[in-house]
Amino acid sequence: MEHQKELSTVERLDWLRLIRSENVGPITFFQLIERFGNAKDALAAIPELAKRGGRKKPIRICAKGMAEREMDEVLNFGGEMIAACESTYPTGLKHIADAPPIISVKGQTQLLKEDIVGIVGSRNASAVSINLTQQFSLALGRGGLVVASGLARGIDSAAHKAALNGGTIAVVGGGIDVSYPKENHPLQEAIGERGCLIAEQPFGTQPQARHFPRRNRIISGISIAILVMEATPRSGSLITARMAAEQGRDVFAVPGSPMDPRARGTNNLIRNGAILTENADEILQELASSRGHRLSEPDQPLLPFNTPRVPDEAEIQDARPRILSLLSPTAVNIDEIIRLSELAPATVLTILLELELAGRIERHFGNRVSFTS
């Protein structure tokens, strides 16, 4: 399978079925594609893999009809579905470890191929910060950048509104048709026409708390840089900033007085290496050298479509207990597991793949896994 190709309708349907199947997350998805060459063969293989991982009852495969219905709903809504191997998929997003295999999009999809900067911040933003966000967003747009955010209250909404003319992308936490908060429905509609909407979750999904960190990794993933306007400690904006840093994106942060609790998060980011920023010109200048370059010259293969060595059954049987003993309810880095097990990486990854399909482990940001049962 090639690194980049346009999928046929049938192939796209198989991709959608695979990612919508039980216990299949983005990393497992791409490992399966890598191993079986395509989604159709992966779909056929996962019941057996899950069983080997210790699954008793059969794994739930997404039915063809269900995937077809989701595709129709997105099309009827005026959107489309794009797979990670396709040319219209956001370039930056392709390069993150857990890229969503399929996204729903709606609106000016050409914005996805431009240089994007994510703006994030508190929902409960101060008036000064709302005003400053509008200034940043407008000026970044004038500087030729598309502004991405998460369509939340406060900073997100201010960033989107000021960028509607310059170009804005909203990544929503639930389905592409679901507005959260409700009051942002008109803004979401406007962005679906004049800007661009992105959703990873199935059409009609009401966003859950666990969806927001996943949404945030897409905001940083499509962006060449993230600007954090204000952030209380432990806020979602800080998660986005951390993801952005781990994804190799520039992180800009606006400082504030120690007397202002909403500046605590951004000040802390600056202390830890984020670029202190007082106006959009500084961001434009800082990014000037890297812009364009990133779009035209991906620095790593788009997707890991090499055919790897698959360890044989005896090897896996032998190794499985050792891996199980290394796992715990506390998330641990996979590289650490490989190192401690003294096993070949391919063996460890295969065992983890089977355990995930069996629903026995969960993947976490930062290449970590934990035991679920």
Add this chain to the structure above:
Amino acid sequence: MEHQKELSTVERLDWLRLIRSENVGPITFFQLIERFGNAKDALAAIPELAKRGGRKKPIRICAKGMAEREMDEVLNFGGEMIAACESTYPTGLKHIADAPPIISVKGQTQLLKEDIVGIVGSRNASAVSINLTQQFSLALGRGGLVVASGLARGIDSAAHKAALNGGTIAVVGGGIDVSYPKENHPLQEAIGERGCLIAEQPFGTQPQARHFPRRNRIISGISIAILVMEATPRSGSLITARMAAEQGRDVFAVPGSPMDPRARGTNNLIRNGAILTENADEILQELASSRGHRLSEPDQPLLPFNTPRVPDEAEIQDARPRILSLLSPTAVNIDEIIRLSELAPATVLTILLELELAGRIERHFGNRVSFTS
């Protein structure tokens, strides 16, 4: 001559006469001591050196009676004069390139040997910043640090007042007896009793604009770290921060909103490597490793009291025109002059010494000199 010694009254008088003589700045002072071994012989030599540097009229040597009167005035005021080679001189200050050879001090002089942190900021400070300064100053005192500042309006005064119990040192721009601004006279008096006053300028001197950067280098020089509370661009606080950085001191800066012009200077310091700081605990923690160490183990000879090679007259006559042609009214680094002249450093330094005594060049912060005539 030894690196450290207590001076006799006669020797201290010679030191005072030498530094109070025309065209003798701190760097020239120590070069003369280095070359002639003591102040008495240096005093005897400078008329001839100035003449060689191109001086037509005789150089003004500080009369013995004048130095005696200054010493008496300081003693009558309740203060004393300390030379840079003496054990009571502030340890950190000894190590800066242009340490004042003699300072007047008054009050609890044992504070000069403790770990000192300088707090600087705007004269025209906001209420929020005044309040924050008091918090920092009080907490640093509780953490065992002595707080130094410049006894100006605003931040300086707030820092001193909050540190009166914990220990505070005020470095004044003029004579030790002169209050500037006048309204700070009671505070200066209180610090002269319960804290400690330092002055480099002669007793009775009204401070001039040019004295303040010199005052600032003493604040950073006696301190192990400088905390900048707020600063507009091009303010004196930024000069202090730059001096502190060049002197190898830690620079801490308090961030602020881009909407607050008084935060522009501190934000810029942070952008350029200063440590972003929101409370005193961070400073105490950061300094914990270096405290004590700096006091007990000076990392370089206290003063350059080696006897250097003195170039012979013919060599100097030959080289002088080349040095003169490299100088200009724009200040240039002495290392650069040495490099471009392709002459031995001792030759270049001797020529510059003579030119300075002749009043033909001026020294600037950062080891730079410029032409004055």
